[in-house]
Amino acid sequence: xxxxxxxxxxxxxxxxxxxxxxxxxxxxxxxxxxxxxxxxxxxxxxxxxxxxxxxxxxxxxxxxxxxxxxxxxxxxxxxxxxxxxxxxxxxxxxxxxxxxxxxxxxxxxxxxxxxxxxxxxxxxxxxxxxxxxxxxxxxxxxxxxxxxxxxxxxxxxxxxxxxxxxxxxxxxxxxxxxxxxxxxxxxxxxxxxxxxxxxxxxxxxxxxxxxxxxxxxxxxxxxxxxxxxxxxxxxxxxxxxxxxxxxxxxxxxxxxxxxxxxxxxxxxxxxxxxxxxxxxxxxxxxxxxxxx
Amino acid sequence: xxxxxxxxxxxxxxxxxxxxxxxxxxxxxxxxxxxxxxxxxxxxxxxxxxxxxxxxxxxxxxxxxxxxxxxxxxxxxxxxxxxxxxxxxxxxxxxxxxxxxxxxxxxxxxxxxxxxxxxxxxxxxxxxxxxxxxxxxxxxxxxxxxxxxxxxxxxxxxxxxxxxxxxxxxxxxxxxxxxxxxxxxxxxxxxxxxxxxxxxxxxxxxxxxxxxxxxxxxxxxxxxxxxxxxxxxxxxxxxxxxxxxxxxxxxxxxxxxxxxxxxxxxxxxxxxxxxxxxxxxxxxxxxxxxxxxxxxxxxxxxxxxxx
Ligand SMILES: Nc1nc2c(ncn2[C@@H]2O[C@H](COP(=O)(O)OP(=O)(O)OP(=O)(O)O)[C@@H](O)[C@H]2O)c(=O)[nH]1
Ligand SMILES: Nc1nc2c(ncn2[C@@H]2O[C@H](COP(=O)(O)OP(=O)(O)OP(=O)(O)O)[C@@H](O)[C@H]2O)c(=O)[nH]1
Ligand SMILES: [Mg+2]
Ligand SMILES: [Mg+2]
Numbered sequence: 001x002x003x004x005x006x007x008x009x010x011x012x013x014x015x016x017x018x019x020x021x022x023x024x025x026x027x028x029x030x031x032x033x034x035x036x037x038x039x040x041x042x043x044x045x046x047x048x049x050x051x052x053x054x055x056x057x058x059x060x061x062x063x064x065x066x067x068x069x070x071x072x073x074x075x076x077x078x079x080x081x082x083x084x085x086x087x088x089x090x091x092x093x094x095x096x097x098x099x100x101x102x103x104x105x106x107x108x109x110x111x112x113x114x115x116x117x118x119x120x121x122x123x124x125x126x127x128x129x130x131x132x133x134x135x136x137x138x139x140x141x142x143x144x145x146x147x148x149x150x151x152x153x154x155x156x157x158x159x160x161x162x163x164x165x166x167x168x169x170x171x172x173x174x175x176x177x178x179x180x181x182x183x184x185x186x187x188x189x190x191x192x193x194x195x196x197x198x199x200x201x202x203x204x205x206x207x208x209x210x211x212x213x214x215x216x217x218x219x220x221x222x223x224x225x226x227x228x229x230x231x232x233x234x235x236x237x238x239x240x241x242x243x244x245x246x247x248x249x250x251x252x253x254x255x256x257x258x259x260x261x262x263x264x265x266x267x268x269x270x271x272x273x274x275x276x277x278x279x280x281x282x283x284x285x286x287x288x289x290x291x292x
Numbered sequence: 293x294x295x296x297x298x299x300x301x302x303x304x305x306x307x308x309x310x311x312x313x314x315x316x317x318x319x320x321x322x323x324x325x326x327x328x329x330x331x332x333x334x335x336x337x338x339x340x341x342x343x344x345x346x347x348x349x350x351x352x353x354x355x356x357x358x359x360x361x362x363x364x365x366x367x368x369x370x371x372x373x374x375x376x377x378x379x380x381x382x383x384x385x386x387x388x389x390x391x392x393x394x395x396x397x398x399x400x401x402x403x404x405x406x407x408x409x410x411x412x413x414x415x416x417x418x419x420x421x422x423x424x425x426x427x428x429x430x431x432x433x434x435x436x437x438x439x440x441x442x443x444x445x446x447x448x449x450x451x452x453x454x455x456x457x458x459x460x461x462x463x464x465x466x467x468x469x470x471x472x473x474x475x476x477x478x479x480x481x482x483x484x485x486x487x488x489x490x491x492x493x494x495x496x497x498x499x500x501x502x503x504x505x506x507x508x509x510x511x512x513x514x515x516x517x518x519x520x521x522x523x524x525x526x527x528x529x530x531x532x533x534x535x536x537x538x539x540x541x542x543x544x545x546x547x548x549x550x551x552x553x554x555x556x557x558x559x560x561x562x563x564x565x566x567x568x569x570x571x572x573x574x575x576x577x578x579x580x581x582x583x584x585x586x587x588x589x590x591x592x593x594x595x596x597x598x599x
Contacts (some may be wrong), residue, residue, distance in 0.1 A: 035337035037518040040328075100541060100569065101403025101514065109434075131569070132407075132442035134437040140434035154442075183569075185544035220401065222334035222518020224546040245402060248487040250520040273402070273432065 008066065008291045012149035015062035026051060029069075035288065037222050037250075038073075040259025046072050058127050068289050074258040084212060084240060084267045086115065091123070091169040091177045093202055093209035097195060097236055099228055100183030101207075103244035103270055104136065107216055108178050109141025110270065110278035115146050120175040126151035126164025127158045127198060128182035138180050144275055148172075158182065158194065159201045166205035179210070186231035195236055214267065219245045219252035229258045244270035247277070251290050253259035297587045300325045300532055303365035314354045314362065316487055319422035322366050323348055326455065331551035333586045336522045339556040347373055351403075371583055377556060378579035384561040385576075388503060390507045392477035393425070397504070398538075399497055399528055400412040400512035402485030404539035409438065409512050410482045412566065412574035417451060417478055425476040427467040427499065430484035440482050450476075456582040460484070468504055481506065485574045488527025490591065497532055508564065509534045513550060515542045521550035522557050529558040540566035544574065547586050 010032050014025060025045055049072050050065065059065050061138040094111070096104045108124060115122045124142050126135035126149055135151040137143040142149035150165040162179055169177035181198065188269035202209040202287050215238040217225050241259065243252045246269050255266055266281040304321045324345050330340045344530055353370055356362050388394045396413065398406040407430070414424045428451065430436035437454055444451035452467040453465065464481055471479045481500065486493035509523060511534040528534055537558075539551050542565045562577040564579045 034331050035519050037520075040332060062459060070316070099516070099544070101405060102405060131439075132446075133438035136438045137433075137435035185541065187545050188543075204408075218403065218516075220514070220518060220524070220552070221384075221516045221521045224331055224334070224516040225351070227545055231489075245487075248401070249489055249519070249523050254518065 010064070011069075011179055012188075023051075024115045026054070028187075029065075038085055039223065039226060039254055039261075040258050042076070042257040045260075050154075053097075053254070056216045059198060066291070070291060073256055073290070074283050077249045077266065077286065080259055080263050080265045081283050082265045082283065085122070085282055086176050086212075088225050089208055091109065091174045091206060092211050093166070093169075093206055094176065094178045094212045094214060095181065095199065095202065095210035095236075096109045096179065096184065096216060097181050097232060097238070098183065099185050101219075101241075102183070102215045102218040104183065105137050105141065105180050106273065107214070107242050107244060107268070107270055107278065108138065108180050109145060110275055111178055112145035112147050113275040114142065114278060116147060121173065122147045122176045122178065122194035123150050123165065123169045123172065124149045124173045125162055125177065127162050127165075127178045127179045129154055129158050129161060130182040131157045134180070134182065141275075159198050160199050163201050166202055166209065170206065172283075177206075177209075186235075188229050192231070192235045201237060212240055214240050214242050215264070216242045216244060217252070217255065218256065219243055220248065220250040221254060223254070225254040225258055229262045230263070233262055233264070238264060240265050241268040242266070242268045243281070251292075252286075253290060255286075258288075297325065298363060298367050298589050300329070302361065304363065314351050314366075315358060316348075316352055317513060319348065319351050319366065322363070323351075323440045326366070326370055329415060329587065330549060330552075331554050333547035333587070334518050334521070334553075335549035336519055336526050336553035339522070339553050342556075343373065343377065356557065367587070367589075371587060374418060374552070375579050375584040378583060379555060379561050380551060382587075384560060384563050386563060387444065387507055388422075388478065393471035393479050394477065394508065394517070395464075395479045395481060395504045395506035396508040396509050397481040397497075397501065397506040398492040398512055399482065399483055399534070400485060400505065401487065401514070401524060401531065402484065404483055404512045404514045405538070406512045407439050407443070407482050407570075408565070408569065409510075409538050409566060410542060410575070411571045413564070413585050414444070414449045414573055415447050415571050416478055417480075418447070422478050423476050424449060424478040424480055425467065425471045425474075427464060427479050427481045428452065428454050429463045429481050430465075431456045431458060431510065432484045436482075441542055443571065444596045451478075452490070460496055461503055464500050488524050488531070494527075494531050501532055510534060510536050510538050511554070511558075511560070512538045512540060513554060515548040515550065515565075516544070517550040519553075521542040522553045526557050529560065533557065534560055536561050538564045538566065539577065543567045543573070548582055549586055551582055552586065562583040
């Protein structure tokens with residue numbers, strides 16, 4: 001049995017038999033939003049906006065409220081939404097970061113596949129020298145996409161791998177260099193320092209690098225994604241988000257809060273484990289799915 | 293500003309000082325705070341609702357003690373009820389009481405920490421003088437077999453030689469035979485990550501289970517999981533009848549409220565927690581520690597206990 005109740009179903013239940021939306025309804029709505037992983041702060045903000053509309057007699061029934069809510073959430077995602085343009089530098093360096101197991105390496109495989117399909121010359125650097133068989137995993141993705149992977153031995157200094165990756169990308173005239181990094185919890189100071197060092201090395205080798213720092217978030221993650229975004233942004237100037245594993249039942253509501261509170265565009269979504277399972281982020285589609 | 297539940301409740305109850313008993317009316321605000329704290333810790337909304345109701349029933353009519361402030365008293369009720377919801381000090385040890393080789397099967401979503409936990413568990417069992425065999429049965433994820441082999445090498449524990457073009461059911465069956473013939477008393481089966489709604493991959497797990505009859509089926513859950521934990525865990529439990537939970541990545545700042553949801557809907561004990569990427573970062577689960585973490589307090593509780 002599917003225990004999952006969609007946001008719309010819950011809102012409908014809430015409004016059943018009610019002609020007018022009252023303060024109690026709004027309070028219940030608050031809980032619904034919080035429990036869709038949208039995040040407390042964004043929820044409060046959304047409710048305030050709805051209350052203001054209510055005060056102006058703009059919300060007459062359930063349908064109007066639903067529509068207003070969708071629009072408000074959509075607007076928040078739209079505000080910072082922007083596609084990733086990799087043609088503004090050569091090589092354009094993408095650094096992929098995030099906590100353990102969210103889908104960094106897989107996303108890199110998918111991105112490589114995507115840029116190769118666009119006719120670009122792509123190189124990957126295996127900056128995760130820590131996790132067992134991380135480089136082998138990236139190499140397999142490289143093979144699938146038909147691109148080279150710069151790697152060192154397990155346990156090597158990730159900055160050294162990245163240094164070699166930058167040199168090779170320039171020497172080979174690559175258009176896109178994608179750097180994998182080890183999963184790290186945002187609360188681990190030494191690992192965050194290691195990540196900063198990798199960035200410095202890149203910046204020294206290629207002007208402006210990394211041009212894009214993608215924070216990968218797992219759609220099943222709850223409130224902790226806020227802490228991840230905050231600390232990764234502080235340490236690494238995150239410039240975009242990838243939301244993975246949207247092919248499951250998790251809706252990834254937390255990106256509404258992440259995008260909104262940290263002014264970050266969601267660049268891509270992951271919808272499976274195959275090379276082609278990556279899509280550019282579409283705010284309206286995402287919101288519609290949130291309300292399914 | 294007010295970090296933990298205790299501070300918040302102190303504030304709520306400021307006006308209650310001098311009143312003799314807790315009433316529906318005067319604990320309403322306190323319960324609202326309790327609900328919010330739990331929701332912010334990712335405890336599922338339905339679980340929260342039922343739980344808050346339980347606390348309300350227990351609190352109303354309670355005499356306000358001299359020794360504790362009303363806030364501390366509610367905290368204590370909440371704490372005790374949460375610990376009991378989490379199983380209190382029920383037996384959560386690994387059950388290996390079966391004819392060797394005893395099989396342990398690890399299942400869960402993609403990236404939850406199954407493979408790493410296989411390594412940690414193997415190390416743990418080796419330290420208890422068992423002789424485990426690691427079995428890679430993830431033939432889908434690139435380099436999944438190599439990952440487990442690497443962990444086995446680091447631990448000096450044998451990893452069964454599977455190939456990614458084999459059927460996972462066949463791998464597991466042959467591995468158990470191999471273990472039997474070669475004196476391994478435990479086999480640890482690493483399976484591929486999958487969504488609970490992926491029918492093809494879920495039925496693969498059912499086939500492995502039916503073939504091997506593992507003594508333990510451990511659902512590996514990421515401590516950072518949000519409201520979906522309930523759907524995922526009940527999905528796995530319905531298909532497989534899991535025997536326990538491993539809660540990973542608790543070394544960060546996630547509250548781990550998902551564990552409460554999982555326990556509430558599946559009734560299966562959390563057996564271990566993962567506290568790092570290294571292979572020694574595995575601990576036996578303690579309900580009271582998780583509860584203190586969810587409530588954002590440690591010292592306050594010891595204070596309450598002393599009072
Ligand atoms: N269903 C699904 N699975 C995904 C998706 N993205 C990644 N995965 C799976 O998630 C698991 C972890 O992916 P990885 O790419 O290894 O994650 P990572 O962030 O590199 O992990 P670490 O390097 O260990 O921190 C793998 O089993 C992937 O196949 C997605 O969009 N959908
Ligand atoms: N910080 C921390 N990281 C962990 C813990 N357990 C596992 N990890 C990390 O989480 C990531 C994913 O772990 P895996 O063991 O590969 O997860 P999995 O469930 O086997 O993943 P798939 O096979 O792709 O589904 C790796 O980077 C691990 O090092 C933990 O307790 N704490
Ligand atoms: Mg990786
Ligand atoms: Mg694995």
